[in-house]
Amino acid sequence: MTKILIPIETASGERRVSATPSAVKKLKCLGCEVFVESSAGELSGFNDTLYKESGGEIVSKSNINIWENADVVFCVQPPSESNLSKLKKGAILLGLLNPYANEKLQKTITSKKISALSMELLPRISRAQSSDVLSSQANIAGYKAVLLAASELDRYFPMLMTAAGTVQPAKVVVLGGGVAGLQAVATAKRLGAIVFVSDIRPAVKEQVESLGARFIELPEIDEKPGESGGYAKAVTPEFLSKQKATLTKYLSEADVAVCTAQVLGKKAPVLIDSNMIEKMRPGAVVIDLAVSQGGNCEGTKSNETIIRNGVKLIGAGELPSSVPYDASTLYAKNLTSLITPFIKDGVINLDKEDELISGCLLSNEGVILQNKVFEN
Ligand code: NAD
Numbered sequence: 001m002t003k004i005l006i007p008i009e010t011a012s013g014e015r016r017v018s019a020t021p022s023a024v025k026k027l028k029c030l031g032c033e034v035f036v037e038s039s040a041g042e043l044s045g046f047n048d049t050l051y052k053e054s055g056g057e058i059v060s061k062s063n064i065n066i067w068e069n070a071d072v073v074f075c076v077q078p079p080s081e082s083n084l085s086k087l088k089k090g091a092i093l094l095g096l097l098n099p100y101a102n103e104k105l106q107k108t109i110t111s112k113k114i115s116a117l118s119m120e121l122l123p124r125i126s127r128a129q130s131s132d133v134l135s136s137q138a139n140i141a142g143y144k145a146v147l148l149a150a151s152e153l154d155r156y157f158p159m160l161m162t163a164a165g166t167v168q169p170a171k172v173v174v175l176g177g178g179v180a181g182l183q184a185v186a187t188a189k190r191l192g193a194i195v196f197v198s199d200i201r202p203a204v205k206e207q208v209e210s211l212g213a214r215f216i217e218l219p220e221i222d223e224k225p226g227e228s229g230g231y232a233k234a235v236t237p238e239f240l241s242k243q244k245a246t247l248t249k250y251l252s253e254a255d256v257a258v259c260t261a262q263v264l265g266k267k268a269p270v271l272i273d274s275n276m277i278e279k280m281r282p283g284a285v286v287i288d289l290a291v292s293q294g295g296n297c298e299g300t301k302s303n304e305t306i307i308r309n310g311v312k313l314i315g316a317g318e319l320p321s322s323v324p325y326d327a328s329t330l331y332a333k334n335l336t337s338l339i340t341p342f343i344k345d346g347v348i349n350l351d352k353e354d355e356l357i358s359g360c361l362l363s364n365e366g367v368i369l370q371n372k373v374f375e376n
Contacts, residue, residue, distance in 0.1 A: 098120070119131075174197045177199035274299070
């Protein structure tokens with residue numbers, strides 16, 4: 001019988017858990033044994049009793065045997081070095097392993113001969129949709145970014161006609177119209193704002209217009225930005241400079257900028273620089289979701305609010321964790337949906353030739369398969 005461990009998340013500020021009681025129930029029904037570290041789900045609204053009722057065995061975090069005996073570890077973020085080093089050869093680690101520039105993790109999984117599946121690397125094909133962690137979490141980030149902006153802004157979002165006068169609607173600029181960006185657009189529209197979107201993939205224009213937002217036209221230069229597998233490629237410095245010139249006008253009139261522009265495995269493009277911040281109005285708010293990839297806005301720092309020229313710059317890379325119940329529920333469904341087809345009579349046997357598994361398999365028993373992703 002495969003032994004699955006659901007550990008307490010130890011990364012600072014992390015409130016999600018990798019499996020909810022209903023995910024545990026599903027894994028039990030498939031015949032696996034599931035061990036849940038005591039209070040692992042506490043911060044996401046799932047207590048030990050709920051896990052016990054779902055068939056999980058609650059184990060104390062001081063019980064090191066549980067790490068030594070685990071066949072599979074579900075996680076949200078990579079577990080601590082000390083816990084990883086207890087895992088046995090061939091154990092499977094499944095989660096958001098932040099494969100980019102993470103040499104420390106690479107060393108541990110190599111030396112301990114761990115098989116690691118990094119959910120960030122899941123191919124974006126139709127069959128993968130139910131396991132798409134980046135989408136489920138980006139959706140939450142986009143929604144929460146707008147709520148955060150609305151609560152930090154010195155103005156209303158909607159237009160209001162009152163006896164004391166008319167309040168004009170807020171203007172929101174969304175940079176990047178992917179999963180997070182489109183959810184930010186939908187949320188800002190629901191709150192009554194006027195929304196503008198910049199993206200370099202032409203398909204985004206129709207998507208943002210269908211949500212009632214306006215697309216900011218791309219600079220007219222010969223070299224068009226590229227894409228691969230649905231992801232944008234990095235733009236040239238010439239393109240970026242022209243794009244920033246266009247954005248300066250929109251940002252100078254904006255109340256809020258929500259930054260979601262990313263390039264897979266690379267630093268995020270800097271779309272708002274210091275000169276552009278200086279042209280924004282004091283009181284405006286910038287929410288930078290790309291902060292952990294270097295940020296779309298110059299000067300943002302993770303989990304910090306910095307005031308520059310009266311503009312609030314908020315580095316918000318961890319927003320999914322601020323909605324831990326739903327974020328964990330969706331995340332756990334993503335993980336179970338990836339491995340369920342490979343469980344038979346309580347035993348997990350991953351088919352490493354399968355497109356989804358080979359896509360996110362970072363290491364096979366310690367042999368790094370996607371070395372390049374560590375180099376960025
Ligand atoms: P992402 O997080 O990598 O990037 C966010 C957005 O930033 C993207 O739309 C990208 O085009 C944009 N961007 C990059 N450079 C930019 C720049 N210089 N200026 C402005 N915008 C810039 O992307 P994502 O949200 O993960 O989604 C990327 C695409 O994948 C979307 O089309 C999405 O619909 C698609 N997708 C497909 C599937 C599937 O088929 N299973 C699942 C999820 C997402």
